[in-house]
Amino acid sequence: MNNAFTNNGQKREPQNVFIAAETREEAERLAERIRSASDYNVIGIATDRIRMEEAISGFMPVDALITDIALNGEDVTPLFAKARQFNENIDILVYTTNTQDNAVIRAVLAGAMGYLLKGDQEDILTSMRLMRGGGSPVSPTVTRSVLKALQSRSNSPTLRAKKKDSTEIAPLSQREAEILALLAKGISFADIGDILSISPHTVTAHIKKIYRKLQVHSRGEAVYEAACMGILPDQHMLS
Structure with a gap:
């Protein structure tokens, strides 16, 4: 397509x-x-x-x-x-x-x-x-490295002061929440489509919406921010 x-x-x-x-x-x-x-x-x-x-x-x-x-x-x-x-x-x-x-x-x-x-x-x-x-x-197998970098950067006072609250974002739909959970497990976009029986194009469209709502630009940032906001359990961050 x-x-x-x-x-x-x-x-x-x-x-x-x-x-x-x-x-x-x-x-x-x-x-x-x-x-x-x-x-x-x-x-x-x-x-x-x-x-x-x-x-x-x-x-x-x-x-x-x-x-x-x-x-x-x-x-x-x-x-x-x-x-x-x-x-x-x-x-x-x-x-x-x-x-x-x-x-x-x-x-x-x-x-x-x-x-x-x-x-x-x-x-x-x-x-x-x-x-x-x-x-x-970002490939699932290198997401951990990106998360480490983001976690390190988030420890600075400036970024902690800018930390978003879950009330500041648009709520995720049920499908977006399902996809975010699969992203957190390191599952590829193609496999997410297979698991949820949707096309790769639809997966990509949902992921763009998730990034926009969380105000992030990558899988790693999405998982990290979602965990910080309580949308995902903390163990997803570096598992």
Whole structure:
């Protein structure tokens, strides 16, 4: 299913996507998947830091970046901030095999809006569309790392002062509550659809609504905020 239209029925302009991967074969495979959708244009690929830096430095109109956390052994997360200098609204999705806590947290703090593991069940296009809608797709197996970072940040006096109360959010529907509980268990979007007998598109739509109501942008933030508000038991936060 393609998401070439906004919620009010207006046609969306396709996003320009640049892909950086460890091998050309992998970059081409990702490009082929992205090109299958009318709401995205693949404008280039790279397998090294230099080529990626050239692409995001204003020479190309890059709306979304899919990249590994390192190319040829070089950490590319410092380039995320540079990309935002030229397009502050750029969507950055890390697509990698790296599950180390420090790598996940480094990427998120550098500006990545999503973190997917290669071979995971989360579909790359579904994740891109969720990110474009304001969400942050994160693979279930790395959600723990994101939660740790959020928990650490929440301990600061400033963020504690801004902590939301459950009375400040719109109530979740029964279906949204069911999906949130499954998200908290680390279940993939695809499996949530199978469990609830609904389509992946419907799952994505519900998740966007959950994020909007909780005023968050990712699975990790949603679970953490919901637990803090008493919507979920505390043990969901880091289990």
